Amino acid sequence: MAKIKKKGASGGAVKYITRTRAIRKLQVTLADFRRICILKGIYPVEPKSRKKAGKGSSAAHTTFYYTKDIKFLAHEPLIEKFRENKIFLRKIQKAIGRQEWNEAKRIEKNRPIYTLDHLVRERYPTFNDALRDIDDAISMLLLFSMMPSTKQISNQVTEECRRLSGEFLHYVMRTNSLRKVFLSIKGIYYQAEIHGQSITWITPYQFAQTAPTDVDFRVMRTFLEFYRTLMGFVNFRLFSEINLAYPPKIDETMDSNGAGLSALRIEQPKADDLIAKEEGDRSEGSAKKRKPKGDQQKQIQRMSDIQAKIGDIVGEDQDPSSAEATAEDTKDDVSANTNSRLVFSNQTIYLSREVPRESLIFVINGLGGKVGWDKSVAAGSPYDENDERITVQISDRPVQGHQFLNRVYVQPQWVYDSVNAGRLLNAENYAIGAKLPPHLSPFVEYKDGDYVPEAAHNFLAAEGFEGEVTNLKPEDREDYSDDDQSDNSGNDGESEIEGESEVDEEDVDEDLYQNELEAESAGMSYSEYQKSAGSKNTATKRKASKVPVKDGDEDSELKQMAVSMMSKKQRRLYDNMKRANTQKAEEAQTLRQRKANLKSMKSKPPPAHKMKGKKK
């Protein structure tokens, strides 16, 4: 006889564990449990059956984790570190409470430290795994690099975020891996392609961020802690792949003058350093990092000498005769396949002071252009406003005082739209003071039945992707001036067929019978025959029935009958999908309707009071 199974000893009952039980098992506080889960990337799961997982209770709010995950957490050395930290805090509070300052200082010096290196290795076994997951990391770092230093966020953290995100952006810039940019009302979205992975991040506009009160900064700090470690390692790897020394040095004078990205001093690792790296000697690497300050100063000095010789840092990237010829070679290797996308390769672009400088430098430099900017905004501009080499000036003012004849004046959207289009767009549409064409999201992929805005057509057509454009049903070909017609667009097919049915049936009739007979003798089924016979047949069929039935009706009836033959499970799936599709279609229809309204308003401007409701 088989062994009797005990209830609750296998299956869902042991596969999942509730949060409370997990905490009790790990013997940590809830706060520590949260931290460890964030750091280790352990997430709750939805059990297949709540009742089984909850041992009979099917409470909706219970959080379940995989028991295996929790067992895995139990081995985590970090938990011990958390306990040490707790003890440390207790000790130091005690010392402070007793006003034993020396003792407190001594304890403070022995503050327990921990690193998250092993977690990075564990969560991302390969580099590509890490790249897949850095979207949120970069977004967070970029956000926190703009946060004011408060009680919750220390200045050091902000600085580190700024450094790490800057390094990453520098890599993207240098390898020309930026693909898409989108100016949203929330911030600027960028998408880069690194190692075949699309990495999308968002950065807020350059305004002072405020720390809101309805946000738990402990959670954000914990995430940030992990993301900083992760991005450090990712940056190291990225930099070493293009043969650059990591960490890059920051030119302090430039940095203090608000140079931002261009304050990074990139250098080739020295030969001995390379050898050391090949040996995989970590301590060597760290020793290099902890160079005496004087040495570092010297380095910067030497670097700036080189800089002076070359001319400017921005030009350096494109200058093949620079001292960093080897770097250029590797860089070319990396970006060989992307050269065609270097939209701004022959452009020298000057930024007026009212445009978002950081973002534009990143985008333009990242796609092969040279940038200069106003001295009053930040130091280190390689071009003066009067420079003859400037071909484009980006300005966001309604009028430009003095205009140089040999350069084009455009609004910043031109840069971003050009990136998304993959080529330089016509600057006339983006001229200063002109009404800008709509800025579309480059992330939208159109499917059949989706609404494709007019601007996207122009865009795609201009891009030269004829194939795609023909696939898409052009919305703007329809005449929207006639509202009635657009309302009945669903019935278009029907009306066509009705028109067909008016074909003179008498002539057709005799041939038809003959054809039918032939087909029957050939062993063709009636439906096949009808298909082959084509539209003629539909006419005869209709003739046979005295009451004319619309074809669309018949089809829908057939469909309705077929649906009635489905099993319950399948029908539910079908109904759900149908509902989703209808919703989507409705949304598209709303957009079409709005577009039509806009067009009709434009063609015959209605009285002013009507306008008021529409215009926002």
Next chain:
Amino acid sequence: MPTDSESESDDGLDEEEIDEHDSDFDTLLQAVAHDQGLGSGDDSDDGYIEGDSVDEDEEDEESTNIDSETESGYLTKHSFKDDMDAWKNERKELANIDPVYDSDSSTEETTNTIGNVPIEWYADYPHIGYDIDGKKVLKPMTKDQLDTFLSNADDPDAFRTVRDELNQTDVRLTDKEVDLIKRIQSGQIPDAEYDPYEPTVEWFTSQKMITPLTGAPEPKSRFIPSKWEHKMVMKLVRAFRKNKSTQKPRPEAPKYYDIWAENEDQEQSDVRSRLPAPKMKLPDHSESYNPPGEYLLTAEEEKEWLETDPDERKRNFLPKAYNSLRLVPGYDRFVQERFQRLLDLYVAPRKEIKKNDIDIESLIPKLPDPRDLQPYPTQQSQLYAGHTGRVRSISVDPSGLWLLSGSDDKTVRLWEIVTGRCAQIWKFDDVVQKVAWNPDKDLCLFGVAAGDNAYIAIPDGLCDQTRLTVTEEFVKAGFGNSKDAEQTASVSWNKPTSAQQEAGIELVLQLGGTVKDLSWHKKGNYFSTMHSQTGNTAVIIHQISKHQSQIPFRKLKGLVQRTMFHPTKPWFIVVTQRYVRIYNLMQQELVKSLDPSAKWISSIDVHPQGDNVIVGTYDKKLAWFDLDLSTKPYKTIRYHTQAIRQVHFSRKYPLFASCSDDGTIQVFHGMVYQDLLHNPLVVPLKILRGHETVGPLGILDCTFHPTQPWLFSSGADQTIRLWT
């Protein structure tokens, strides 16, 4: 210390004891001594305080006195009583015995036992509290201020008198106490007798002894400097020499290295299955700072957006258009949205949902094209109008030329099928529930169920003379033997009245209740009726040739809905509310009980070949049973939106139809194969619309033509329609 009353009672008792037992002399003596000590306190109120201040010499005297007594007692036991008397006479007041260890103030007698309660609370009462027995302690006379002043001035002891608030008495301090207070005030040791400079008592000798207590030599370790101390010192020394901090260096910044360098190629398999978090949703056009105009919301939509709960909004932002980039403000919910994303990453339960990226049309089953399954009725070709009530029942005659209909207007009409002409009308006294042609082609008669009666009638001029005579003979043959045949009590076979006979009615069967259903056996000799009466008499089978009726069931379970004879086998089918029961009439046993798992069955029909049954239900379902397979439905189809009223198989074509209260008839192709390996093929063919629904009722009956692929239907809209 015991109170006064207690000590008094003790006194008396002890005296008795002394009188009776003089054995335990020692104890007795002690007790006496004790009592006397206490007794001295009794005499005066201030005894306690006076007792304290008894002179030393008095005490001595007392002790010697007792000693002498005891000695004498031991010596001369016989004269004890005399001695005792003497002693009693001579006895003098003795001082209080100092009860040594518990002589602190807490054991002082307190007359007032109110504890910590402020004495002011008793200000308005005549008493100041309660003694230990719970009796009120009355307030002593209080002096007025003048008296107090005078007494203070007169009394030389005024300076040492303090007020005991609790007992409302003045307490005069003793000399000792005054002295104590003075010493404390002057910062001296309170106890006058304490000598701080007592001579040293050497408990252990301070002299060195000549020989040590143990002979063990001093261990070597006492003479060598510590190795660990040396190491620590040397560490410091070295640090000093190198001018270096002795503190452990602490890493300032995280060290980064190529963490994926080692086993990059080696695929590390994570045992735990991981569900990677979904990526951020990418923005669409509406999030643009300058979107196309159609993506902006109208004023109403914007209002609606603002009014909806933030959690229920489809978008978490309001689309807005700015003319230029410099006008775009900072997004105030940026941090919150990042935070929300983080929350999603670590608190949202993850679940793998298979995204079915399939074409919705592919889900619809591929059915054979209905055009290949022709012929079947597709449109209405004849309308039979004339009834003025709901047409409840229709029946086509076996030759296929005539149609009978029974209606709520209490008439039965005969229609010519092709022309739609009403050939004959029969009027009845009650609503006609059912009409049914006799299926035998040689006979020309039909049955009508109306009211409590079932009628057998022969229509006029439909058939030739020979058939007519055969039919008449067949119907009337039973009158002869009806008398001697055993009759069922509830059924009477009556001859029609003259008026009825005129109309062609040949037989009238009077049954117990309203006849609801009437159905013929295929041979035409038997028919069954079902009436509304409950119990076993609801279903009765009648034989025309013998004018006999019999009740086939001794007991009937459930509410009977329909009855019918099986077309090929000697089976009788009874449809109750939930189940279909099939009985073998020959063997008189239950063959099968079909369960369509419906709430209420409305109708049933059996396939002409006899192996398949369809059941229509009021809960909109149609169930197809294969009698060879199971008692559960082979297929349950639900397509009508209202209750199904009738289902019917075509006798000649592989067709069946169902009609419903939603005003539609659905025609199916229902092919049954002889080959047992093939499952029946059920294909929906056509939905016929045309009948109007009247109130909750739609189409009440439908039936196929016996030879053509035609369908008749009758409805609550008082019409009968032919579909071809």
